[in-house]
Amino acid sequence: MEVGFLGLGIMGKAMSMNLLRHGFKVTVWNRTLSKSHELVEHGASVAETPAEVVRKCKYTIAMLSDPSAALSVVFGKDGILEQICAGKSYVDMSTVDADTSSKINEAIKERGGYFLEAPVSGSKKPAEDGQLVILAAGEKALYEEVIPAFNVMGKKSFYLGQVGNGAKMKLVVNMIMGSMMNAFSEGLVLAGRSGLEPSVLLDVLDLGGIANPMFRLKGPTMIQGSHSPAFPLKHQQKDMRLALALGDETATSMPVAAAANEAFKKARSMGLGDLDFSAVYETVKTLEEPSRNSQLR
Numbered sequence: 001m002e003v004g005f006l007g008l009g010i011m012g013k014a015m016s017m018n019l020l021r022h023g024f025k026v027t028v029w030n031r032t033l034s035k036s037h038e039l040v041e042h043g044a045s046v047a048e049t050p051a052e053v054v055r056k057c058k059y060t061i062a063m064l065s066d067p068s069a070a071l072s073v074v075f076g077k078d079g080i081l082e083q084i085c086a087g088k089s090y091v092d093m094s095t096v097d098a099d100t101s102s103k104i105n106e107a108i109k110e111r112g113g114y115f116l117e118a119p120v121s122g123s124k125k126p127a128e129d130g131q132l133v134i135l136a137a138g139e140k141a142l143y144e145e146v147i148p149a150f151n152v153m154g155k156k157s158f159y160l161g162q163v164g165n166g167a168k169m170k171l172v173v174n175m176i177m178g179s180m181m182n183a184f185s186e187g188l189v190l191a192g193r194s195g196l197e198p199s200v201l202l203d204v205l206d207l208g209g210i211a212n213p214m215f216r217l218k219g220p221t222m223i224q225g226s227h228s229p230a231f232p233l234k235h236q237q238k239d240m241r242l243a244l245a246l247g248d249e250t251a252t253s254m255p256v257a258a259a260a261n262e263a264f265k266k267a268r269s270m271g272l273g274d275l276d277f278s279a280v281y282e283t284v285k286t287l288e289e290p291s292r293n294s295q296l297r
């Protein structure tokens with residue numbers, strides 16, 4: 001199977017590498033060309049524009065940072081729309097909102113192409129290991145055609161119906177995850193300030209009803225103050241923002257998510273946006289610092 005792949009960031013690089021490893025012929029494109037070099041060493045071809053990828057490949061997959069990137073690669077100069085036509089398909093796996101996905105779907109359908117949104121749950125390591133959870137929605141026939149690629153990139157694929165449902169499911173999941181990360185950070189700070197050993201808190205959590213892979217994976221590195229990016233904080237804040245907008249649309253009150261979003265915004269303003277989203281812990285530490293609080297009084 002020959003596929004195109006747009007966007008070779010943390011996720012796109014790992015996902016396209018998996019496709020290559022499993023015998024797919026892959027043509028890649030990335031805005032910053034240098035990120036394609038490693039893929040080429042592993043057998044990928046490079047295209048100069050997204051349009052060229054679509055011209056060459058029946059199936060094109062994208063993994064881009066946010067709605068603005070997703071839209072520009074489709075509607076911009078040398079974008080997807082210049083080459084999409086009957087018989088060509090586009091699968092956007094980026095995390096965006098339902099409106100963005102719907103705009104892309106409409107434009108592609110108008111030109112006779114097929115569209116599937118397919119955001120993923122799981123981060124850098126699951127992407128490297130082909131263990132993502134794929135949340136697909138849109139053209140059912142296309143979903144069935146690309147299952148061989150999904151099976152290489154993920155451990156489980158869901159088909160969720162009409163375009164928008166994949167985006168919404170992904171935003172709900174990440175809204176919960178972002179809120180959990182904030183509660184976890186506050187717990188670690190509270191434990192430390194109360195004279196408890198944060199590493200013991202991790203052991204206690206891991207044996208109880210709220211044990212989970214995220215606390216297990218991130219806890220030890222957070223305590224060390226290490227936040228090497230697997231899921232960049234700026235993307236988590238984007239997801240909180242988009243989830244809160246979904247809450248606005250559906251009149252869903254989400255005070256916990258709103259507070260978590262503020263903490264991620266604060267972290268971005270402290271220059272932590274390119275670190276892992278666990279770096280919100282540093283923000284919680286700063287906000288809770290007793291000396292700082294007494295200065296403010």
Ligand SMILES: NC(=O)C1=CN([C@@H]2O[C@H](COP(=O)(O)OP(=O)(O)OC[C@H]3O[C@@H](n4cnc5c(N)ncnc54)[C@H](OP(=O)(O)O)[C@@H]3O)[C@@H](O)[C@H]2O)C=CC1
Nearest residue numbers: 007008009010011031032064065069095123124230231235
């Ligand atoms: N990292 C994670 O754990 C997960 C991330 N996601 C989602 O996957 C998507 C990608 O995430 P991730 O790989 O971590 O992000 P990165 O920041 O590592 O990569 C972002 C990619 O988008 C490209 N890009 C950004 N802006 C534009 C633009 N205007 N035009 C064209 N290309 C652009 C970047 O190109 P360039 O190299 O030139 O900057 C890069 O290829 C995001 O939507 C994220 O929310 C989903 C699940 C997990």
Ligand SMILES: O=CCCC(=O)O
Nearest residue numbers: 095121122123174231
């Ligand atoms: O969107 C990013 C999700 C990260 C994860 O599921 O661990």
